[in-house]
Amino acid sequence: MTAPTPQPFASPEIPDAQGRFGLFGGRYVPETLWFPLQQLEEEYFRAQQDPEFQKELSYYLREFVGRPTRLYLAERLTKELGGAKIYLKREDLLHTGAHKINNALGQALIAKRMGKTRVIGETGAGQHGVATATVAAMFGLQCVIYMGAVDCERQALNVYRMKMLGAEVVPVKAGQRTLKEAVNEAMRDWVTHVRSTHYILGTAYGAHPYPLMVRNFHRIIGDEARQQILEKEGRLPDLLLACVGGGSNAIGLFYPFLNDPSVRMCGVEAGGLGILPEQHAARFHGGSLGVLQGTRSYILQDTFGQIQSTHSVSAGLDYAAVGPEHAWLHDQGRVEYAYATDDKALEAFMRLARLEGIIPALESAHAVAECIERAPKMSKDEIIIVNLSGRGDKDVAQVASKIGLQMPT
Ligand SMILES: *Cc1c(COP(=O)(O)O)cnc(C)c1O
DSSP states (O other), rough: OOOOOOOOOSOOTTTTTOEEEEEEEEOOOOOHHHHHHHHHHHHHHHHHHHHHHHHHHHHHHHHHHHHHHHEEEEEEHHHHHHEEEEOOOGGGGGTTTTHHHHHHHHHHHHHHHHTTEEEEEEESHHHHHHHHHHHHHHHEEEEEEEEEEEEHHTTHHHHHHHHHHOOOOEESSSSSSSHHOOOOOOOOHHTTTTTTEEEOSSSOOTTTTTHHEEEHHHHHHHHHHHHOOOOHHHOSSSSEEOOOOSHHHHEEEEEEEEOTTTTTEEEEEEEOOSSSTTSBBTTTTTOOOEEETTTTEEOBBOOOBBBOOOOOOOOGGGGSSSHHHOOOOOHHHHHEEEEEEEHHHHHHHHHHHHHHSBOOOOHHHHHHHHHHGGGGGTTTEEEEEEOBBBBBGHHHHHHHHHHHHOOOO
């Protein structure tokens, strides 16, 4: 018997028609959400095939969002670490300051096609909320953002931004008062107002077709990076690094390289205070198979299947589950998943600021931390691309208090 031909990792069969990535993904929702998801899936696939939609999307990505972003050689970081050559994919330079707007824009265009007049979203660090409020303002859509009460406090700047953009921000006071509870509220709102409303989910997570659709709106990160590195170096990179919350910026960078066996990839989760129960958000280091908020994936849960609380210095990585495509890539052994602790992320945050003149988002600093670990062990003719998913303006007050920075008097 001949061995079956291995399936390419990026293929039209993945996810399958039910939205499954092997054991992961799917559509685990109450009946009331089945129909809107079905409708969304059909409209999304129609849009994808429609040259007018693609043209409109490209137009706004270029003219409003600021694509393409640069692939920037981090000269001083490379020199100081003394190993692989380090490039930064500058998603931090996008309008609103993070990759999130690639997806928010795409989904807002889908909402318009469906004749929806209202969009809702959940947000952790507030970046997805800001991106959603921004595109809603731009297209004249009503906008409501659900945000955990704890996150509202630690990301106050983004709450002000959303309000200035005309969005209503609803602080969610249930449970741990962070992202998971905000998603619950958004789903509740969607069920109630489904005729007028599209739910702009902010990461490569949730019920089918969200993980597929969000990945496709972000794959432009990897498509550009691939072309840019070929122009600059005449070859593919050896290692890709990206932080993983729900997994959207990481899958966006990784996806176009999945079928290139020479390109290694590593997703970096939030190690928080260390890998002890409820002290981190590293789903591949303590999580197990389960269902949460519409999909099947690796989840931080107790033996009764109750969702465990999580901790990370970065609100954007502080979530108990990971996108199903990452779970699949993990189990296939195609992508490796590491974690960076709060301390390492803070150190990386300061190091990038001082060495490169770039203040990264705390989320992105997790990817930089992994780069700091690995680059010195690699040879000088190897290449790393780090996805700089966002800029750190939203985090400066928090970091200042952590490192004891005082205002000059
Ligand atoms: C939201 C966010 C993340 C985490 O979300 P993913 O879906 O895993 O990308 C990472 N970086 C920044 C800057 C973010 O705003």
